[in-house]
Amino acid sequence: MVHSRRPQLDLALAAAAESTLTARFVVTHPWRRVASFVALAAMLMTVMVFSVGVAISGIPGMRDQVGDLGPLPDSPLRLINESFQVALFALILGALAFGILAAAAMTYRRPLTDFLWPGRRFDVQHLGTGFLTMVCISVTSVPIYLAMGSEWAPPILDAQYLDRTRLTYVLVMVGGLLVAAAAEEVVCRGVLLRLTGLITRHPLVLCLINGLIFSAIHLDPDPVAFVARAVSGAVWTWAALRLGGLEFAIGAHLANNLVIALFWQPFSEAGTSRDAAWTELAPEVLSAVVMVVMIERLANRYVKGPPRLPARAAA
Numbered sequence: 001m002v003h004s005r006r007p008q009l010d011l012a013l014a015a016a017a018e019s020t021l022t023a024r025f026v027v028t029h030p031w032r033r034v035a036s037f038v039a040l041a042a043m044l045m046t047v048m049v050f051s052v053g054v055a056i057s058g059i060p061g062m063r064d065q066v067g068d069l070g071p072l073p074d075s076p077l078r079l080i081n082e083s084f085q086v087a088l089f090a091l092i093l094g095a096l097a098f099g100i101l102a103a104a105a106m107t108y109r110r111p112l113t114d115f116l117w118p119g120r121r122f123d124v125q126h127l128g129t130g131f132l133t134m135v136c137i138s139v140t141s142v143p144i145y146l147a148m149g150s151e152w153a154p155p156i157l158d159a160q161y162l163d164r165t166r167l168t169y170v171l172v173m174v175g176g177l178l179v180a181a182a183a184e185e186v187v188c189r190g191v192l193l194r195l196t197g198l199i200t201r202h203p204l205v206l207c208l209i210n211g212l213i214f215s216a217i218h219l220d221p222d223p224v225a226f227v228a229r230a231v232s233g234a235v236w237t238w239a240a241l242r243l244g245g246l247e248f249a250i251g252a253h254l255a256n257n258l259v260i261a262l263f264w265q266p267f268s269e270a271g272t273s274r275d276a277a278w279t280e281l282a283p284e285v286l287s288a289v290v291m292v293v294m295i296e297r298l299a300n301r302y303v304k305g306p307p308r309l310p311a312r313a314a315a
Helices: 003-016 030-056 078-107 124-148 161-198 205-214 223-243 248-262 278-302
Strands: none
Touching: 003 205, 003 223, 003 278, 030 078, 078 161, 124 248, 124 278, 161 205, 161 223, 161 248, 205 223, 223 248, 223 278, 248 278
């Protein structure tokens, strides 16, 4: 059994090493390009965030969310404030991600899609499969977390919140968290993955580096949460490499955050650091294994090998 699976692993690693997100991306003067990219990205991010600030300055209720980063006070109208916070969060993340993506496209003189799903069109099936896979994993993980002592208090089922506010909360969560998940994937599994691919194309090294960066940018001091996010980031990096695009990772990322915000705790509490037990990593590892299996099934079924793109250098 071990010998029969070894060739499959070697084939998967070889295919990931030739992913269109990292292969055939030749850059002249790479370090000079990186410096130009960083400078341009900083400028564009500043412009984008300033534009968001101007856009929300006249929206009642939105300005009150600026600077209010902790859990929101509990009240019958809490989910409305949660919705404002998510909308603001999505706007800022989306603006930052677009600035970084635009800077990469201009610096390396590539179309935007070269950092998203190069050589092909957007694949809605990958997006949906990633979403449904993570939803199924999250649902089956509920009994495990409850057995480990977690409290289950779904905000959308909590009668203390008014019915109309719960509906608003659901709608805003779907839209806002989709934008937020896409933004994080564009930055980590799109731009940063493609640029780190200039240094190494070894898929496992890329998964490790990208997972660590993804976890680090969340600034969560809890070591268990750090490892859990790093594992998720590594798995979503593998999905991007094997499938040649970000759709699966965006769908899975959205489902993960959506299940937490709708069925575990309000959004403002989800990002609060806590001292988690190391045993809580067990469901995360199990989820990672299931995700990799599904990614491989999808890759072997639909991906027939990387398209033959010209190895053109950035001017």
